[in-house]
Amino acid sequence: MWTRGLRKSFGGVVVLNGIDLTVPRGTILALLGPNGAGKTTAVHLLTTYLRPDAGEIRIGGQDPAKNPQAVRRAIGVTGQFSAVDGYLTGRENLMLMADLHLLRKTAGCRRAQELLDRFELTEAGDKPASTYSGGMKRKLDLAMTLVGNPKVIFLDEPTTGLDPRSRRTMWDIIRGLVAEGTTILLTTQYLDEADQLAHRVAVLDGGRIVAEGTPTELKARIPGGHIELAFAGRAELDAAATAFAPAGRDDDALTLQLAGDDRVATLRALLRRLDDAGVEAESLTVHTPDLDDVFFALTGKKGA
Structure with missing residues (x-):
């Protein structure tokens, strides 16, 4: 198409x-x-x-x-x-479509049953669709x-x-x-x-x-991917902030945001730097752009 x-x-x-x-x-x-x-x-x-x-x-x-x-x-x-159509059963809805497609009755009945089975509607097939x-x-x-x-x-x-x-x-x-x-x-x-x-x-x-x-x-195509490191205490957070150039820091949550992506090479280099600095991180989270980011970045700009 x-x-x-x-x-x-x-x-x-x-x-x-x-x-x-x-x-x-x-x-x-x-x-x-x-x-x-x-x-x-x-x-x-x-x-x-x-x-x-x-x-x-x-x-x-x-x-x-x-x-x-x-x-x-x-x-x-x-x-x-x-x-x-809620007044018809599931089977009758399918038979109606078979009639519109000019299928013979036997072929229409067979097709309706095939589709009821496929969509796991067999038990409900003879109940009104409104239910x-x-x-x-x-x-x-x-x-x-x-x-x-x-x-x-x-x-x-x-x-x-x-x-x-x-x-x-x-x-x-x-x-x-x-x-x-x-x-x-x-x-x-x-x-x-x-x-x-x-x-x-x-x-x-x-x-x-x-x-x-x-x-x-x-x-x-959308910028904004980052890696978030979480630490057990303020001392570890300070040490990591000294070792890196963080894009963001949250003292209450004890987290640092670092520019980066989800490639294995990026994560391996980051963990190596943490080891070299003698800093222990509690957790690591990778944040990558999703289609929501794509949508907002590419649409709705007319007249802005």
Whole structure:
């Protein structure tokens, strides 16, 4: 899946200003950005809900401008808000999707059972979806997306409102889909989710892609990594402060902050210097930039 020079305006307001995206088969691209950055518009364009003002899109080798039905057959969409019908059972929700995909009844029944088993919803399959927990509803929602065996899936904040255990379960399901060759574009407000799942991250701000790369590459662009040493007493703290050039010192917490990173060579050199100075540290903590730091450093600067 890829886009080139994708543009969209509403009422003279430019929402997307020539974005390029590439998502290789069997990978996850996380699209991050503040509210109003254009994430939802990008998803609407890629899923044929809207047409771009300019630019090209290819999904599964198909051009949605020329063959939107082929694109719709190739994709699945799981939105931020569940599409589950609470009056229907889990099985009936899946059968409804099978009917929409024009599956024969026997094939639809078989597919529904396969998905109930896969998502561990078999016991609840014949209960109204209104009785499901939030995590169960999200699993059913994703299962409904999979009825048509889509090659490309758009996940819009798929774990919003879930408890930590349910989030982890959903992550495992998403990883399993990718291992089978499914391509996923993920939008999320949980930056740790993008860090855990995405092969690449694109940061969208003001209608433009302001950064793209692997999570590790993006975090490496942000300064601020440091090593924190904690000491048992004031004498050890003073001795360490004399031996090093600390970036920060906290006399109450008995800690020093030193510029550094998590490379083995850096930590080995630091411990050697402590030994040479005859100073004993109680603990050592490495602090490295995360995607939150990347997000705040790269977005929201317009008009600042």
